[in-house]
Amino acid sequence: MHLSRFARVRLGHSMTPLEPLRELSRVLDGPQLWIKRDDCTGFALGGNKVRKLEFLMADALAKGATHIVTHGATQSNHVRQTAAAAAHLGLSCIGLLETRLSDADDDYHNSGNVLLDRLFKCLLEERPAGCDMNAEIELVAERLRGQGARPYTIPGGGSNPIGALGYVLCAQEIVTQATELELVIDSVVHATGSSGTQAGLVAGLQAQNSGIPVLGIGVHKPRDIQEENVYRLALRTYDLIEARGLLSRESVVANCDYLGAGYGRVTPGVIEAVELLARTEGILLDPVYTGKAMAGLIDLVRKGFFARDQNIVFVHTGGAPALFAYRASFDEPALLRAPRARAAS
Secondary structure, three states: OOHHHOOOOOOOOOOOOEEEOHHHHHHHOOOEEEEEEHHHOOHHHOOOHHHHHHHHHHHHHHOOOOEEEEEEEOOOHHHHHHHHHHHHOOOEEEEEEEEOOOOOOHHHHHOHHHHHHHHOOOEEEEEEOOOOHHHHHHHHHHHHHHOOOOEEEOOHHHOOHHHHHHHHHHHHHHHHHHHHHOOOOOEEEEEEOOOHHHHHHHHHHHHOOOOOOEEEEEOOOOHHHHHHHHHHHHHHHHHHOOOOOOOOHHHOEEEOOOOOOOOOOOOHHHHHHHHHHHHHHOOOOOOOOHHHHHHHHHHHHHOOOOOOOOEEEEEEOOOHHHHHHHHHHHOHHHHHHOOOOOOOO
């Protein structure tokens, strides 16, 4: 794959580390766990959207944009990173925030990513849950055109074929690092939501004939819908990079058993996963994406889903700023209610 033929604005730090989770692996007494540290992409406190935005913002600049219009949930990591990228490049940014948690407290509506959105001078507009948010950003774009501006719209999560190029690039990094480490990777696991990260990883790993399967742990939609969304985007991304061969439907796998009460709703497993990574590895997860994905991975390890001699890579997609918005979920009583991992004997 020759990704340099696609326009790119360098925003983040790469290549991000691929590190062993030795203590977590010991505590869980299962396979060897590794972590791809895309929380360390650097820009605007890091996260997976930086990779996508390097290609999306380059496309926006090439088209002469003056404004970026995008959307996400209230505590959107994507809106935060997009607002920062727009500020860095001298563009205005409008972020539409979907109110998916109507019963959330003041921290949720004003701390975490929302605070950072405002620091990056993003104009925030709220929309009720259930809106067609992609249609909503197009309406805002039309309004801006009527004012003489040149808006560029980015779908939620930056999840279109241009954005997914960021995770085709990440797939290249993973294979390169595994080769250097003489590491045989048996599976890549990550949080899957708006589909762009998983679509890019699936397309990128298959285009390299790596033989590495990807397992997305769903955070938003039921399995059939999630897998279909990822597959459609993976096909479009595969076509964009002009990869050879067929991209099979079987290459897209999502486990959506860990949604709990729904998107953004913290489960006991999430609380345990966030606490466990912090206290065994000094690594912070977020309550919405990586915490839920790690909760799924931990449960699968305990159930013997992976063989003990396998190497499993968890892609940390960032999101730690949202921890501050979920402060009440991590008070001491909540932590005491969460189950504790048992150390291996």
